[in-house]
Amino acid sequence: MQRVLELDITKDFLDKIDKNAYDILSKWNGSKEVTNDEKLADLVGQKVTIVRSTLNKLSFRGIVKYEKEKDQKSGWYNFYWSVDLKKLATLISQEHLERKAKLGDKLRLLTEYDYFTCKNLCNEIPFEIAAEYDFTCPHCNQNLILIDKKSRSINIASEITNIENDLEFIKKLYL
Ligand SMILES: [Zn+2]
Missing domain, CATH: 1.10.10.10 (Winged helix-like DNA-binding domain superfamily/Winged helix DNA-binding domain)
Incomplete structure (x- = not known):
């Protein structure tokens, strides 16, 4: 347990x-x-x-x-x-479900909009805001570069899969 x-x-x-x-x-x-x-x-x-x-x-x-x-x-x-490990498992499932929903939103936004980030990966910034910052990261001053949608989407999809696996694991054990 x-x-x-x-x-x-x-x-x-x-x-x-x-x-x-x-x-x-x-x-x-x-x-x-x-x-x-x-x-x-x-x-x-x-x-x-x-x-x-x-x-x-x-x-x-x-x-x-x-x-x-x-x-x-x-x-x-x-x-x-x-x-109460069951309670802990329930709280973690909730946190995971919220994270999964956010990643799903992100995945949809990625197909519609261009996002930029710096080499330190401080943040993912949509085009309009990146332009306002003059394509310089507001945190570390490095150049903002266009995120490769395809590889980022694959990353997000695999993060979602990991979350689903965790949820399944918790479900089998506690729910
Ligand atoms: Zn940065």
Whole structure:
């Protein structure tokens, strides 16, 4: 059930939430294990406060859940955390579907319009805007050159295929 963590997009997705999120989830033993903040902090070699902050961000998105239990002696609450990998898989599917829709739009636009980019590939800029910039990249000042529609379209199509494969993989595992 850990396998959603094998996808490249999963690491990118988790890195955007918190830089420790991927590390914590991938080291979390077996994902079904319920554990507390201290044990997780030991597991990843981070301070408890840092791990808690990551867990709170993940919890906000429903990727981890907690139950709290009052310690009868101290009166403090203990938090027991568990992972919801199905929720993570669902969020990643949504992100992928949005990306797929954007790539589909891009593919359609490429057949109708000319796009330009620089050798550093900062951005893809339509003709009218490239002309306004005098065919100089606004980010790196390199020349803007016409994008080869055919090879760019092939790239986008293969990106879409990769996304579809990931979606199929997630569907088989979780949905
Ligand atoms: Zn540039």
